[in-house]
Amino acid sequence: MAHLILAVNPGSTSTKIGLFSDSTPIFTETMEHEHKELEKYPSIVSQRQMRSRIAEELLMKHAINPDMLSAIVGRGGLLPPLKTGGYLINEKMIDMIVNEKGVSPHASNLGALIAYDIAEKANRKAYIYDAVSASDILPVAQITGFPEIKRNSFSHVLNCRANAIEYAKSLGKAYEEMNLIVAHLGGGISVSVYQKGKIIDTVGDDFGCFSPERSGSVPLLDFIELCYSGNFTKEEMKKRVRGQGGLKAYFGTPDVRTIEKMALEKDEKAELILTAMCYTIGKTIGSLAPVLKGRCDAVILTGGIARSKFITDKIAEMIGFIGEVVIRPGEYELEALAAGALRIIKGEETVHIF
Template identity: 55%
Template structure:
């Protein structure tokens, strides 16, 4: 039986959509949103109708009949911690996204867009491998501040999908192997995968700095900045995400431009690029003990894994731990579509979202 699946991935400045026939991609559209378009919307919720219409226009452009669709799958957002895998987009999930509390992130629109396009057709709407999917071991959640509990926030969707691909290429199942996966993008996260579960992570604010994020910074310095009177909360959040990392130092987050600087003899750019690789390698080493050093492969993925200069610098520092495999790109639309396809084929069960996180105490269970 042929299944037609529409996958939708809303990002901060773009909406990407693709239609798959089983494993085969029929077309992909990357719709960029200008600052002017986004500034007209006061909140992410206000962006919903704009993005929905643009997706419909993309389908019309390719003369695709919506009646052929078997399911629609959207990127999973910043819900309270959920299991990895697929979830039906139900009323409880939509209520949480619309009414909150929920971290403000463009990925939250994935579920709403999927439901808006699927439910009038009487077909299922899913999310898959939400950003907040949490499979951490209890020991990995403990911090030195009792009021703060660690949760799993990383590039779950691409990290798991890439690990599945690597396992398949070796004739094994994802659930039979152990990996450390470093997702190298605008933000960098690193995850330890043990027999099909992400058991520990280094989040994009707790590890290496990235093209536009500060990564981990000694906390006492941050406390001093918070109380210096020089910065608002908004200012500091921008320093952490958006205006941090390579952008803060070099004025650009484009690694192609930075590599060009290095080739032209810019010593500062060379040092910073190497420092980014150095910190990624440290993060990989930090996670090695979480699965007792029993690692089949280290995987480097994400958009800036296309940089051979960067991946070579990382690999030379960590290849003593395990063989390094580079799988560049984000592959998020494919990851969404293949997850939905496994559900439609009955190869995976789909979860029903139940909102049990009304209080702070329950939120951290």
């Protein structure tokens, strides 16, 4: 008998929902959220009820009662360091996310909350899979110049790991045989090193390149001056780093399609800023190449804005010397969530307890 699995993937400006019969999609839908709508909420966590309601209404639209589901699986967020794979969502995890106990604010954290809300009503189990914080990061990669600050791995694991696996399959190889650098290009951008099936190093979305909604790495002394200028609160500065930075800060919108259109129409500011973003992405990817000591099979560019030829051409021009540049636009996140939950249900994979 096939298992009905609901997969939920919240992003900064959308909620993607898919219903699967085992690994076969019954429906997948993307609910876009207008920036004006999201700005009504003081925090990401406060969007929980709104986004859970959307998921429930979508099930009703397709005549699916929650108790028909075998499991609900949500995208894992910026939790403390985890292993790759699935985790049972429990009250401890929910409490950490809601009260931000060692959890960085990020839209992906809503995945656990939405999945838990639906599972509670359906009396089913809920999971997260391949959380943003999952990795096998090398101890040497965690050391910084501040003894008080440890560099943990935060990346778009779900999409990047799924793309690495599928790319290896396309070559008739096992994912565990390959050395890859994978860059997820979306509202936030992260770049990771995959060595023989393990994520050994990562540049996260808050300390590498800038992106549509993230400031990326900036000169620290100037940043400290801004923090203590008296012009911004702590929460406002956090939003300037994640959510209100990058392209959004320059143009009032993070919509790459709009800004790319301006650049192609010879708007000098748009062309310069968009090219600068590509430049910083190329530098970030290049900074990870030495981790593999030159033995990189390919660099994969994935995510929503990998659909932009303007962007991928500029990046590829910079990094082509590292290895073959593979463009895999879009994402496989809903499929990866459902596949992970199915392996847990069938006992093919052991679920971790948070």
